[in-house]
Amino acid sequence: MNTDVLPDRATAPAPISGARRPAAPGLRGLLWLTLRQNRAVLWTLAALLVVVAADLVWIHVVIRHTVGVLKRTGCYEPETWSDARCWTLLSPINRPNFWFVSVLQPAVTAVPLLIGVFIGAPLLAQEYERGTIRLIRAQSVSPVRWLAARLAVPGLAVLVFSGTVASLMTWVWWTDVVHGQGAFDPPFQFFTYPALGLAPVAWSLFALALGVLVGRLVRRTLPAMFLTGALVAAMHGIIRWGRPYFRPVVDEVTALPDRATGLGAAQPPNAWLIDRGAVLADGSRVSSDTCLFSDRCDNATAAWLRYHPVDHLVPIQLVEAGILLALTAVILVVVFRRIRT
Amino acid sequence: MIEYRIERRSGVSTYQQIVQQTKQALRLGLLQPGDKLPTAREVVELTAINPNTVLKAYRELEREGLVEPRPGLGTFVRRSLARPEAAADGPLRADLVGWVDRAREAGLEREDISALMASVLEQRFDTGVSPATPN
Amino acid sequence: MDDPTTMTPALEAVGLGRRYRGGWALRGCDFTVPTGRICGVVGPNGAGKSTLLALAARQLTPTEGELRVFGEAAGSPGQRARVAYVAQDKPLYPGLTVTETLRMGRELNPGWDQEAAQRVVDQGELRPKARIGSLSGGQRTRVSLALALGKVPDLLLLDEPMADLDPLARHQLMGTLMSAAAERGTTIVVSSHILPELDGVIDHVLLVQRGGIRLAGDLDEVLDGHRLLTGPAEDAELPADLVVERRVGGRQATALVRTAEPLEGRWEPDGRWESERPSLEELLLGYLRAPADPRPGTTPADDHHTDHEAAA
Structure with a gap:
């Protein structure tokens, strides 16, 4: 029992609190809350990271081992594979290759969408749906600082996760798949490009931010998740449509080797063929699509093709990542402005 | 120490109830000179009434010379009403x-x-x- | 209480209005709540009580006018620490435990009083490890109030705090709130449409009706400014502009009248009339029952100005 006396409520102004805990509501406090709130997300990402890393290491080890065997037994060159013995020795490479190209690459391609839908969209939508945003606004800490912490923890986790996955994927692709045996995996393919280099990182951060914005605007978790998924997919379509223009294509005119089709020239290995067709006698160009359904190409004089060679991969990815990260920054500015009101 | 019982539906204001119950205790000798009245905080914690009401009642008792506030200690009974x-x-x-x-x-x-x-x-x-x- | 005018009022509204998509929830509100008061915000459902509290808690921004809290027109970091708010739906993180929720309060508020918060939770015999999502409505209310009290605010804004509590818990928590007010001089603004909940608790009243302030001021002054008259029905020639509400039952008429403006010379109650000071409930019910402003020539929109002046 304290020994208080009649406090004169009129003349004794309430003591300004703060003596009990001198520390300002700093990052420690917010950091605790946001780590606690993201516990499930962090554990899930960590577990996924372990699984993906273990997979990739397994792929690398199996392919390395098989390649070693092939080299020792003189079965390394493709010409030898018609030999039944070499074919048998080669076959263990199929499973890791299949796993990498048909499972891991599509999975990693889907990662940004999943991050946007399951981490980004609920992040603020849930706060609004449950009304806990009002609980946060009722605390001493400013909503802007809260949001900064609320975004920083999952943001950092997504950065680390996507960065590690991208590095490992790129490493295995480079050392074991694209230069390896038995797998055809040019970098500009639908499921290959998004699983290489900067793409997973930039897309993951963008999808996270987009999900947060959608969640803030929609304020309801499930609709925000669906809308985020749709928007990330749409954005993927838009960027994929614009991707050829991120760098000038190589435009080549070659001789017509085959009169029957008017098409004979092929792009270099691993290049991204944008379009090709025939050069007509009057010097005009038609696309190969036109040639298929008409006889206009019969009087073609040469073939043309436009493509991105494999060394355009890095510059195109840089441009794409730049666009996505700039959009991410814009989205974050909007979200921070929105949280103040 | 006196414990006030507040009847919300009695029609008598809470402030009057505290004054009357204190006087009743003084009359019956349950409170003696020198006894300490509960603090406003203690009263309102138990009765869930407005603290200003308790203070108003205590001031009324003080005005009648029945109790006196001692700064830093509390409110004490000055004289008894027991006859x-x-x-x-x-x-x-x-x-x-x-x-x-x-x-x-x-x-x-x-x-x-x-x-x-x-x-x-x-x-x-x-x-x-x-x-x-x-x- | 003795001289509250020398202190900055806890709340001061000037021409306060807030519009939602559906229309004005609150408009043209002028009132003051002095520091150290326990103020009841009463009125029917949908009158604008929650909007008023949310504006004071800086959860909403006014569409027009302003609402000063301790003299400040808008939220500031200093003000955030001084004001605690418990919303009507008691939002909490369902995934956190009771202990973690209090920990959140400690981490996000510099003046946190763990003991005060813990006491409120312990009183309700809540399991510390229980998840918020598994608690009943009343238990969640308790945790919400613990968070608000642990913050040690100078102004405590409570929107229908007791609605889902059992009578014992209601009494306990009201006692805890009053003790906080007694100990620290905390200003409490509490909204409710359960009038007995506020009787004996509040000493200041804001009657919100149809988005406006119908009545505002010190409770004693407001009550002293009204009389409840009971008398013969056929003799009810009361000055219409002073009658708040009048009901006739059989041969008897009951009328709630304003007496702040003197009745003398206009109407003298003779011996057949019984006159008494209305109780809080009688006063508020009288106003709430009155369908529209009874005085001719005034619109409900500027109704509160006169009432405010009359009561303050």
Whole structure:
């Protein structure tokens, strides 16, 4: 029992609190809350990271081992594979290759969408749906600082996760798949490009931010998740449509080797063929699509093709990542402005 | 220490109830000079009434000279209202017991007796007929 | 209480209005709540009580006018620490435990009083490890109030705090709130449409009706400014502009009248009329029952100005 006396409520102004805990509501406090709130997300990402890393290491080890065997037994060159013995020795490479190209690459391609839908969209939508945003606004800490912490923890986790996955994927692709045996995996393919280099990182951060914005605007978790998924997919379509223009294509005119089709020239290995067709006698160009359904190409004089060679991969990815990260920054500015009101 | 019982639906204001219950305790000798009244915080914690009401009641008691605030210590009883005449073995009480018994023999119910008592009290005190000592 | 005018009022509204998509929830509100008061915000459902509290808690921004809290027109970091708010739906993180929720309060508020918060939770015999999502409505209310009290605010804004509490818990928590007010002089603004909940608790009243302030001021002054008259029905020639509400039952009429403006010379109650000071409930019910402003020539929109002046 304290020994208080009649406090004169009129003349004794309430003591300004703060003596009990001198520390300002700093990052420690917010950091605790946001780590606690993201516990499930962090554990899930960590577990996924372990699984993906273990997979990739397994792929690398199996392919390395098989390649070693092939080299020792003189079965390394493709010409030898018609030999039944070499074919048998080669076959263990199929499973890791299949796993990498048909499972891991599509999975990693889907990662940004999943991050946007399951981490980004609920992040603020849930706060609004449950009304806990009002609980946060009722605390001493400013909503802007809260949001900064609320975004920083999952943001950092997504950065680390996507960065590690991208590095490992790129490493295995480079050392074991694209230069390896038995797998055809040019970098500009639908499921290959998004699983290489900067793409997973930039897309993951963008999808996270987009999900947060959608969640803030929609304020309801499930609709925000669906809308985020749709928007990330749409954005993927838009960027994929614009991707050829991120760098000038190589435009080549070659001789017509085959009169029957008017098409004979092929792009270099691993290049991204944008379009090709025939050069007509009057010097005009038609696309190969036109040639298929008409006889206009019969009087073609040469073939043309436009493509991105494999060394355009890095510059195109840089441009794409730049666009996505700039959009991410814009989205974050909007979200921070929105949280103040 | 006195514990106030607040009746919300009694029609008597909470502030009056505290004043009356304190005086009642003083009359019955439950509170003696030097005794400490509970702090406003203690009273409101138990009764869930407005603290300003308690302070107002204590100020009223202070104005009547019954209690005094001692800064830093609390509010203390200054004088008692207990009268030997009102004590359990006093002659006045014996008279009243006798009268109540007579009234019951005459067939009066409990409510009749208190109504009669209240009406006489009102007549004798509130109309200034009797030189009653102000409480 | 003695001289509250010398202190900055806890709340001061000037022409306060807030519009939602559906229309004005609150408009043209002028009132003051002095520091150290326990103020009841009463009125029917949908009158604008929650909007008023949310504006004071800086959860909403006014559409027009302003609402000063301790003299400040808008939220500031200093003000955030001084004001605690418990919203009507008691939002909490369902995934956190009771202990973690209090930990959140400690981490996000510099003046946190763990003991005060813990006491409120312990009183309700809540399991510390229980998840908020598994608690009943009343238990969640308790945790919400613990968070608000642990913050040690100078102004405590409570929106229908007791609605889902059992009578014992209601009494306990009201006692805890009053003790906080007694100990620290905390200003409490509590909204409710359960009038008995506020009787004996509040000493200041804001009656919100149809988005406006119908009545505002010190409770005693407001009550002293009204009389409840009971008398013969046929003789009810009361000055219409002073009657708040009048009901006739059989041969008897009951009327709630304003007496802040003197009745003398206009109407003298004769011996057949009984006149008494209305209780809080009688006063508020009288106003709430009155269908529209009874005085001719005034619109409900500027109704509160006169009332405010009359009561303050």
